[in-house]
Structure formats: structure tokens, C-alpha cells
Amino acid sequence: MNNQISLIVNGVQHTLEAKPNETLSDLLRYRLRLTGTKIGCDEAECGACTVLVDGEPVVSCIYPAERADGKNIITIEGLADLTPNPSPERRGEQLHPLQEAFVEHGAVQCGFCIPGQIMTAYALLERNPNPTKDEVRFALKDTLCRCAGYPAIENSILAAAESLRTGEPVKKPHIPDSIHVHKSVGHTHTRHDGVDKVIGTAIYTDDLVFDDMLYAKAKRAMIPHGFLTKLDISKAKALPGVVAVLTAEDIPAEHNHGLV
Ligand code: FES
Ligand code: FES
Known part of the structure; x- marks a missing residue:
């Protein structure tokens, strides 16, 4: 992997450290803070993350950031600059x-x-x-x-x-x-x-950022209609950077059917 990505975004040249598996949408949103590019599905289904790469529309949520090296990117924040006359x-x-x-x-x-x-x-x-x-x-x-x-x-x-x-x-x-x-x-x-x-x-x-912000992710059992009989969260808790793993046990009151 090339260690650096050089790209032009809305007319501005950027040179950034390449990160493994980073998508173009993450680079734009989290590193350049261009949050106008939205993430609806994160899997190339909805088109909310569309940006132009060398004039071609691409869904940036699956476009590897590394592939944008040497490319010219236009996001919604840069569109007004393309107004003719x-x-x-x-x-x-x-x-x-x-x-x-x-x-x-x-x-x-x-x-x-x-x-x-x-x-x-x-x-x-x-x-x-x-x-x-x-x-x-x-x-x-x-x-x-x-x-x-x-x-x-x-x-x-x-x-x-x-x-x-x-x-x-x-x-x-x-x-x-x-x-x-x-x-x-x-x-x-x-x-x-x-x-x-x-x-x-x-x-x-999804565009808000605070100091020391934590990120939560819902983990679903990938078995439709299954009964959860036991749950071992010890490995998840031990992962570096994990602050807490919450399960139904952490939710007060009566536990009924539905999304956590
Ligand atoms: S976020 Fe839905 S296609 Fe990229
Ligand atoms: S999804 Fe609300 S305006 Fe299109």
C-alpha cells in the first residue's frame, strides 16, 4: 500500500497518510470534515454518498480512499464553485x-x-x-x-x-x-x-463530533427467529478501545420483544 494519498478536493490539494481499508467517504467526512457527503446505507445501495471522481459519479462509501490518489474530487461543498459565469x-x-x-x-x-x-x-x-x-x-x-x-x-x-x-x-x-x-x-x-x-x-x-466522543454499534444475532440462550461478551470487552458492552441486562424495566 502506498503510504500517502494525494488528491484534490473541491480545488484544494491534500496529502494524507493512507489508512488500511479507509473509504473515500470516511476520508472526506472524518479527516477533511466535509460532512455534506452523507452515509445512508454504507453499502452502495442508496446513493446518498455520491461524489464526483474525475467527473464521474461514484458511491464514496465503497470507493477505497487509496484509489482516489491523484484524482480530482468534487463534493456538494464544492459544487457552487462550478457555477457557469x-x-x-x-x-x-x-x-x-x-x-x-x-x-x-x-x-x-x-x-x-x-x-x-x-x-x-x-x-x-x-x-x-x-x-x-x-x-x-x-x-x-x-x-x-x-x-x-x-x-x-x-x-x-x-x-x-x-x-x-x-x-x-x-x-x-x-x-x-x-x-x-x-x-x-x-x-x-x-x-x-x-x-x-x-x-x-x-x-x-451523524455529523456531530465532541472531544472524547465514544461510538456505539448495535450487534445483532445473525440468526432470524433464534432464541438467545447465552451470551459471552468477555472477548468483546477485552478488545482495545472498547469502553463498554451493553446487553439487555443493562436495560432497566421489563424486557419485551423489540430492538434495543
Ligand atoms: S451510503 Fe448508501 S450508497 Fe453509499
Ligand atoms: S430522504 Fe429526505 S429529502 Fe430525500
């Missing part, structure tokens, strides 16, 4: 048309899948600037949204594609105001945290 007056606050469209069209709900959706969409528009709705759906087929905001996501991508082709501002959705006149109710609003969620600065529980 950026406005000098809006330097540092301008969104890429995809990010703007996701906010304007209400595609951002919990926002957890959004970095992966946007990076996948960026790669699509790079190779096909004028996709049909079906082509958008096909491109996003492996990028899952548990909030199921797919129609808004598709509309956002089509609106961004049009803006990128024409150079015109991203078109907003046509949603008429209510016939009842109120200050806030009855009008369309964008999410208050929408921008943070499309630029990768929104912080989720």
Missing part, C-alpha cells in the same frame, strides 16, 4: 443552478439524500444538458429519497438544466397564491434550512 457581486453566496432549483422547487425535505441527488444530477447534465423526464428518472434510479420527493426532484433538475442551457435564472414553480390574503399562509415559501441542505452545511446527528 458566476456573478462577482455574489461571490461566496451564489448557488449552482441545481442547488437553487432544489430549494425553489421544494425538493429539499429532510435533506439527507439531497447531496447525492444533486451530485448525480450534475453528472447527468454534464453528459446530457437537455434530458427528458424519463432520462432524469433513469439517472436517479439508484439515488433514493426516503421522503419520496421525486416529482419535485425531477422538476428541479429540469429547471436547472434549462437555466444552464439558456443562461436565464432558474424558473420558479407556478403555484398560485391562495385567494385568501394572509401575511404568510396561502403563499409559497422556500424552506428556512433549504440552502444549508443543498450546500452541505446542514448538520445531522
Whole structure:
């Protein structure tokens, strides 16, 4: 194994010690603190961790960090810098048309899948600037949204594609105001945290870091419908770095069926 990894992330050169079995997503999230790249499944199923490696979308949760040596990586945090013809007056606050469209069209709900959706969409528009709705759906087929905001996501991508082709501002959705006149109710609003969620600065529980933080992992018996008759945790407790091993015995009150 090469002892060092040199890579460019969002235009910045980094040289880091290589770590055995490290994935690109771990390198980005834990070593560079670019937590905009999300981990949904950690096994190449959901697409939340999609980043661009030399322009190609990859699921970074299974991409070996070592393989990124010498590569150019773009994450959601770097996407705004790829905005064509950026406005000098809006330097540092301008969104890429995809990010703007996701906010304007209400595609951002919990926002957890959004970095992966946007990076996948960026790669699509790079190779096909004028996709049909079906082509958008096909491109996003492996990028899952548990909030199921797919129609808004598709509309956002089509609106961004049009803006990128024409150079015109991203078109907003046509949603008429209510016939009842109120200050806030009855009008369309964008999410208050929408921008943070499309630029990768929104912080989720998994992104928090504290001094001396401990990490917990649930260990499940890999036998469906089995009865647990005894449990020996002595070897697990003796592992270096293990502070505690908790079992049902440590949980007060009545023990019923269900997840710990
Ligand atoms: S976290 Fe990588 S595909 Fe789900
Ligand atoms: S916005 Fe919540 S998972 Fe897609």
C-alpha cells in the first residue's frame, strides 16, 4: 500500500497518510470534515454518498480512499464553485443552478439524500444538458429519497438544466397564491434550512463530533427467529478501545420483544 494519498478536493490539494481499508467517504467526512457527503446505507445501495471522481459519479462509501490518489474530487461543498459565469457581486453566496432549483422547487425535505441527488444530477447534465423526464428518472434510479420527493426532484433538475442551457435564472414553480390574503399562509415559501441542505452545511446527528466522543454499534444475532440462550461478551470487552458492552441486562424495566 502506498503510504500517502494525494488528491484534490473541491480545488484544494491534500496529502494524507493512507489508512488500511479507509473509504473515500470516511476520508472526506472524518479527516477533511466535509460532512455534506452523507452515509445512508454504507453499502452502495442508496446513493446518498455520491461524489464526483474525475467527473464521474461514484458511491464514496465503497470507493477505497487509496484509489482516489491523484484524482480530482468534487463534493456538494464544492459544487457552487462550478457555477457557469458566476456573478462577482455574489461571490461566496451564489448557488449552482441545481442547488437553487432544489430549494425553489421544494425538493429539499429532510435533506439527507439531497447531496447525492444533486451530485448525480450534475453528472447527468454534464453528459446530457437537455434530458427528458424519463432520462432524469433513469439517472436517479439508484439515488433514493426516503421522503419520496421525486416529482419535485425531477422538476428541479429540469429547471436547472434549462437555466444552464439558456443562461436565464432558474424558473420558479407556478403555484398560485391562495385567494385568501394572509401575511404568510396561502403563499409559497422556500424552506428556512433549504440552502444549508443543498450546500452541505446542514448538520445531522451523524455529523456531530465532541472531544472524547465514544461510538456505539448495535450487534445483532445473525440468526432470524433464534432464541438467545447465552451470551459471552468477555472477548468483546477485552478488545482495545472498547469502553463498554451493553446487553439487555443493562436495560432497566421489563424486557419485551423489540430492538434495543
Ligand atoms: S451510503 Fe453509499 S450508497 Fe448508501
Ligand atoms: S429529502 Fe429526505 S430522504 Fe430525500
